Amino acid sequence: EPEVTQTPSHQVTQMGQEVILRCVPISNHLYFYWYRQILGQKVEFLVSFYNNEISEKSEIFDDQFSVERPDGSNFTLKIRSTKLEDSAMYFCASNKRLDYRGTGELFFGEGSRLTVL
Amino acid sequence: KNQVEQSPQSLIILEGKNCTLQCNYTVSPFSNLRWYKQDTGRGPVSLTIMTFSENTKSNGRYTATLDADTKQSSLHITASQLSDSASYICVVSAATSGTYKYIFGTGTRLKVLA
Numbered sequence: 710e711p712e713v714t715q716t717p718s719h720q721v722t723q724m725g726q727e728v729i730l731r732c733v734p735i736s737n738h739l740y741f742y743w744y745r746q747i748l749g750q751k752v753e754f755l756v757s758f759y760n761n762e763i764s765e766k767s768e769i770f771d772d773q774f775s776v777e778r779p780d781g782s783n784f785t786l787k788i789r790s791t792k793l794e795d796s797a798m799y800f801c802a803s804n805k806r807l808d809y810r811g812t813g814e815l816f817f818g819e820g821s822r823l824t825v826l
Numbered sequence: 827k828n829q830v831e832q833s834p835q836s837l838i839i840l841e842g843k844n845c846t847l848q849c850n851y852t853v854s855p856f857s858n859l860r861w862y863k864q865d866t867g868r869g870p871v872s873l874t875i876m877t878f879s880e881n882t883k884s885n886g887r888y889t890a891t892l893d894a895d896t897k898q899s900s901l902h903i904t905a906s907q908l909s910d911s912a913s914y915i916c917v918v919s920a921a922t923s924g925t926y927k928y929i930f931g932t933g934t935r936l937k938v939l940a
Contacts, residue, residue, distance in 0.1 A: 713869075725926070742928075752870070752915065752930040765927065800869050815928065817869035 711735045713771050713818035721824045725790050730821045732801030734769065741784045741815070742802040745769070746820075752800065758784065778790045791825045798822050828853045830931035838937045840847050843906055847934045849899040849916030857919040858925055861890050861901045864933070871916075875902070890891045906938045 714733045722728050734741050756776055762823040763776065773789045786802075786825040788795055799822040802814040830851045841843050849860070858877045862870035866883045874883045874890040882891045890898070903910055916931040 742903070744930075751932045754928065796901060798867075802869075817870045817871070820867070821876070822867075 711816075713801055713803055714823050715799075717821055718819070719822040719824070721826065722791055724793060724825055728788045728795075728823060729790055730786045730788075730799050730801075730823070731767065732786070732818055733782050733800065734784055734803035735805070735816060736782070738803035738805050738816075740764075740804050741778070742815075743786045744800045744802060744817075745797040747797045748791050755786070755799075766820035788823075790798075793825050796823055796825045827920075828927075828929045829868060830916055830922055830929050830930075832916050832931040832934050834934060835932070836935040836937070838939060839906055841908055841940050842937050845903050845936065847903075847936070849901070849918075849931055850866075851897050851899070851916070851917060851918045851929070851931075853897075853918040853920045853929055856894065856897075859890075859892055860917040860919070860928075861888070861899075862915040862917060864915055866912070870915055880888045893911050899939050903936075906936075907928050907939050908940060911936060911938045931932040 716732045741758040744752050746752045750810045755769045756770045756777055757764045775787045777785050782815045800820045802815050833848045840881040851891055858873045858875055864870040873885050873888050876883050876892045878894050889902045894898045913933040913935050915933045918929050922925045
């Protein structure tokens with residue numbers, strides 16, 4: 710069964726360092742998302758990406774965040790200068806299409822746990 | 827403001843028992859409602875997706891209901907198993923400007939005991 714894959718599974722970094730989280734969405738999917746989940750809290754939307762550009766972003770997704778689809782398969786989230794509060798699980802998700810009912814299946818990766826010290 | 831509230835926050839039941847989880851939402855314009863299961867430290871996995879016109883949908887021992895008038899949904903788990911121990915997340919999708927926004931609930935943490 711096709712799946713969304715994320716690397717690394719866990720990254721530990723020092724405050725102020727740059728971090729890149731990588732995702733390989735399912736190959737024929739068109740819409741890509743990043744979410745984060747702080748330990749014990751709910752999943753929060755960061756950004757959605759379609760047709761090689763950001764389609765929507767949340768207040769959390771400030772100037773220190775960026776996304777890129779550098780080739781036909783990878784979808785990356787970069788955090789330029791990490792802060793302690795960036796420690797969280799980051800989930801990548803993708804779906805194939807958005808039908809008129811918006812019921813396209815949304816598939817999540819297993820997550821990348823980021824720990825900022 | 828678009829919000830999704832879930833109850834209870836946590837629940838402990840004995841193996842073999844049934845349980846029902848609740849989801850109330852204030853999301854507009856409503857597109858669809860999804861229930862996800864999230865094992866600890868893992869990504870959410872879809873259980874059901876329901877649109878406005880669907881009242882109930884089943885996936886094995888999981889049955890979701892939707893009342894679009896009262897903006898409530900429930901997830902009923904029948905004959906619970908130890909592997910059902912997880913967080914269950916209600917996600918409501920809103921259609922905005924040709925795209926869809928997913929609003930996540932806080933989840934219900936279910937623990938099934940032997």
